[in-house]
Amino acid sequence: MLVWNPIDSFSGNSTDPALTAQRPCPVCGGDNPLSVMEMRDFQFFTDSAVSPKRVELCEVQCDDCAALYLNPAYTPYGFQTLFAEAGCSYGATAGRPREQLDWLSERGLLHPGKCLLDVGCYDGRFLSLLPATVRKVGVDIDKPAIERGRLHYGDQGIELIHGDFDSFKLDRQPDAITMFHVLEHLPDPLATLRNLRKLATSLTALVVEVPILENGFTNDINGFFSVQHMTHFSRRSLANVLARAGWSIEERLEQPDYNGCRVLCRPAPETDSVKGATEDHATLAAYLRHHRDVVEDVQRQLTSLAGAEWILLWGGGLHTELLYQLTDLFRAPGRRFLIVDSDPLKQGKSWRGIAIYAPEILRVEEWGETPLVISSYGGQNAIHDAALQAGFKSESIIRLYRKFRVY
Ligand SMILES: [Zn+2]
Known part of the structure; x- marks a missing residue:
């Protein structure tokens, strides 16, 4: 029932x-x-x-x-x-390891005998892809992930440390340090970067990649201000925090197909003054205008639901909470909802009182005429296909995004 x-x-x-x-x-x-x-x-x-x-x-x-x-x-x-x-939790899902490895290798950071430290290593999966001749060390605050990694990769000579990024210590100075999509998640990125500076030699290369405001003009309502990020960097604020921690940027790469600004840094004297960032004010104003337009676009896709009393949602994650926060989907009085989600962790639970079921419960003979809202950005196409396959008519499926870009 x-x-x-x-x-x-x-x-x-x-x-x-x-x-x-x-x-x-x-x-x-x-x-x-x-x-x-x-x-x-x-x-x-x-x-x-x-x-x-x-x-x-x-x-x-x-x-x-x-x-x-x-x-x-x-x-x-x-x-x-x-x-x-x-x-x-962190960049383990960012998943561009092949390109990252080639990039590090082209810069001589994976030569035999080099020591590479991965900060925010999760269970060590990125380290496990490095050549056997590189000494590999990883650190993470996620204890269960470190323990799983030790079981899984321990015999491959990967040293995994459970520790606080701001204070952990090493018994050897690394030649290279990588932080792919980690810095934006940290409460005190400056303290972490200063600790890494202490662990480094005068030649250590630090590679940091974060999303930046300048490239954050997506058409997803989640947008650049992801609730998972604690600092939302720009080119300038990234350079500022690195300079204060004693790192100077030697090379910069902005990925063309996803929001990743990668910098290669070397130790430099710490500076306490940060450079003004007037350009950030203009970029932020443009971004906020853009995001209002994105929300308006999504709202427009929802207008076809006017008068609908029963609404199915596919997706019970943060995207659904954002629809609640930013649109009027849930404001019409008397509306009733049901959510399906393929994540077993969510099935059998509820969100704001709406029950979450496995997609397999959808019986098209019963629900085929009920509007089905796809509440996901990245999963939009896959969900659309699955809904068609379950027998939903394409006119009852509401897609919220006309354009779609994979990050
Ligand atoms: Zn400030």
Whole structure:
């Protein structure tokens, strides 16, 4: 028996002040944040009467150096609680290992005998792809991932350390350090970069890749201000935080097909002054205009639902919470919803009171006429195909994005 519920029909969700904490600007250390955008009562994944999963999300811009960051930021307890259902935490999903390896190799960083340190190594899967002649060390704060990695890769000579990025130590100085899509997730990127500087020789190469504002003009409602990121770098704020930690940029590459700005840095004297970033103000204004247009576009795709009383959603993740926060999909009185999601972690649970089922429950003879909203950006095409295959008519399937780009 499938249960169709109205939105917010579960009353047990809660928040906890310990989930987040105020912090100074992660780039310049200043304390003059100006609000850029806010989402109230943002819910992280499924309903829970036990675990607090709601927070006020506030993105700010530093009035001193123009850096963009989440403030308050998640505490370690907050990160663990809010992202428990998110799957693996850092760049392990970024998945461009072949290109990354070739790039490192072309710069001589994978020569026999070199020591490479991967910061935010998750379970060591990236290290496991490096040549056998490279000495491989990885560090991560995710203890279960490190333990799994030790079991899995321990006999391949990969040394995996469970430690805090800001204070872990090594018994050997690395020739190269990699951080692919990690820095944007950290509460104190400056402290991490300073610790890496301490571990480095005068010749160590540091390779950092992060998404940047300048290339963040996507047509996804999730946009550049991903709730998973604690600092939203620009070219300038990335250079500023590196300079303050004693790293100077020698080479820069901006990926053409996804938002990754890669820099190769070498040790340099620390500087305490950050360069002004007036261009960041203009870029941010343009970005916010763009994002409003993206939301308006999605809202327009939803207008065909006017009058619909029963709505199926395919996708019960953060994208659905963003639809709740940014559009009027859930505001029509009397509407009832049902969610299907292929993630077994979500099935049998609910989101804001709406039950989540496995897609296999969809019986087209019963639901084929019910509008089906695809609530996913990256999965849009796959879900569309699966819905057609389940027998849904293409006119009852609502796609929210006319254009689609893989990141
Ligand atoms: Zn600042």
